[in-house]
Amino acid sequence: MNGLLLTDGYKTGHHQQYPKGTEEVYSNWTPRSNKYASKGCDKIVSFGQQYVFQWLHDYFNDNFFSRPKEQVCKEIKEELSMYLGTDYDVTHYEKLHDLQYLPIKVKSLPEGVEVPVRVPMVTVVNTEKEFYWITNFLETILSTMLWQPMTSASIALRYKRIFKSWALLTDKENVSFIDFQGHDFSMRGMGGLQSAVSSGMGHATVFLGSDTLPVISSLRKYYNAEGFVVGSVNATEHSVMCAGTKDDEIGTFRQLMQTYPTGILSVVSDTWDLWKVLTVYLPELKEEVLARDGKLVIRPDSGDPVDIICGESRVLGGNSAKDKGVVELLWDIFGGTVNAQGFKVLDTHIGAIYGDSITTERAENICQRLHDKGFATTNVVLGIGSFTYQYNTRDTFGFAMKATSVVVNGERREIFKDPITDDGVKKSAKGLIKVDMLNNEYVLLDQVSPEQENEGALQVIYENGHFVNPVSLQEIRDRIDQNL
Structure with missing residues (x-):
């Protein structure tokens, strides 16, 4: 399957819907609630990030970047033109193919640690201005792959x-x-x-x-x-x-x-x-x-x-x-x-x-x-x-990936969602975020500066096609056992 089909259908038009001049979209992956979880599951185990991003990296290399641009973009143009009932423009996909890597930076809490509800575990941001759309284009595949390893480990x-x-x-x-x-x-x-x-x-x-x-x-x-x-x-x-x-x-x-x-x-x-x-x-x-x-x-x-x-x-x-x-x-x-x-x-x-x-x-x-x-x-x-x-869903721990910051024409905008018809579970963080350790527990700080965002417990694990700070199974098991 063409790697560009690993998303929800409605994502295919979002590159045209952001404000003109959008340069950056910054999102985070957060467990928002444990109200549907088993009694005693008060925190969530951070696990699966390395697996998911390695899988995604390999999939795009094998099913998009390594294939001829004319062929792979022709396929996606034909499919989406039929799907949307219009002549779908694939220029942005052609430029991504020219780049030959996913232009994103991914930060993560250490795998094997436990995280309280409403504390972000992962952040994703585009690294090239013209690919602002890629951050949340990847939301669907990241959501469908991340929630289960974390839920089952917890x-x-x-x-x-x-x-x-x-x-x-x-x-x-x-x-x-x-x-x-x-x-x-x-x-x-x-x-x-x-x-x-x-x-x-x-x-x-x-x-x-x-x-x-x-x-x-x-x-x-x-x-x-x-x-x-x-x-x-x-x-x-x-x-x-x-x-x-x-x-x-x-x-x-x-x-x-x-x-x-x-x-x-x-x-x-x-x-x-x-x-x-x-x-x-x-x-x-x-x-x-x-x-x-x-x-x-x-x-x-x-x-x-x-x-x-x-x-x-x-x-x-x-x-x-x-x-x-x-x-x-x-x-x-x-x-x-x-x-x-x-x-x-x-x-x-x-x-x-x-x-x-x-x-x-x-x-x-x-x-x-x-x-x-x-x-x-x-x-x-x-x-x-x-x-x-198997009797779990993404809602067991209320996992969601939401954008909290964008840059438009060089100006950063702190964004958030807080539906008036919701009970507060869907309220997101706002702006850039930082996760710190306070009294031996992870806490969220939002609306921080870019300098503060570079600090804290969230560490880069993937950037522009390269993996950093890898973790082994034994290290994860050791972290879990330390807090058993």
Whole structure:
């Protein structure tokens, strides 16, 4: 696709609509509200800028600048003339092709830091006067690509904080387990490959467990990830269990353990009857499970996650399997240890994972109810899927890219929006902006001078086709962990 089509249709006429003599358009990308976000998501993780601008840079080079000007501009002229019902003038696109780079300067807050609502994370401004139109021409592609990695990283961090708080209460000697306690199961339910990758990279800034394989190569490409990036385990799916037949499900378990005599093996266990697996098959397989050099992980996949994992009864010793739930039933069979804090930790040969319809609220409830029954919350891994990561939009954190300053005939104009019919969420900053650190928190200063705008926490990451101040995945993870 021609790079000049990566925008909203109405952008194609905006170069003619700015005041005559416009020389500069300065815009910022800001999370404006968290009213649609999950409880506890009070700040937003800065992440994805390097990925998005590298992708955009490569796309324009491959699909615009490197192609013959006559061909690429002829294509766009024909398309837009039909689209708009007029003879579309592509002179401004021809001049951009002659330039051979995107004439913009991009500044960003460091990736991996948390940012309060209404504090800008990115600014974009044109660097050549005749390309004043390019700043907000890029708004659409930047918006569609930036909101999801930031949103998913922020939600992942909320999960990790839940896990950490409960691990400190119930199993503080094993707090490092939380790096793997939230596992990305989301790829199949995301809105396409790019959505799965951008969200999955956001998850991977926080957690080390993921089944979204494309994030590995993407993090190597865009964030210089080296060595181990994310990991997973050998695991079954329902087709495997069904192929083994319902009448011999215990035989399927035996075959799987023989196939994988060592390491972690996750087996989906509710293809037919989860409670039969837990009360009939596993007691019979107990010695074989304990003889393995590794952990067998039981994976329920249906029902209410909280009740399935923790049981419908709030106290130990319920009358039925449903009362007890997965973790208590596994304890009854395999036992384990009681740690120094007085909480039960399952034998190292057995564990549980649940990955259907998990939310931050359900994760909190699972941890609470395990705690109340006397179990360490580290007894379970939660698969975080599209029920968490796809049920979001740009409005989850109110992201928007808005112009706040223009230069017309050499005169700077501080501009802003503040719709009288809005509740204040859409009110923008005004003029040039600066982000400073005050009392260990990022704050916005607007209506600053050009000299002040050059200072502060926003640092140049891309200018006129060149990248500066690159960041690695490890640096991002370190920043996130420092504030966990």
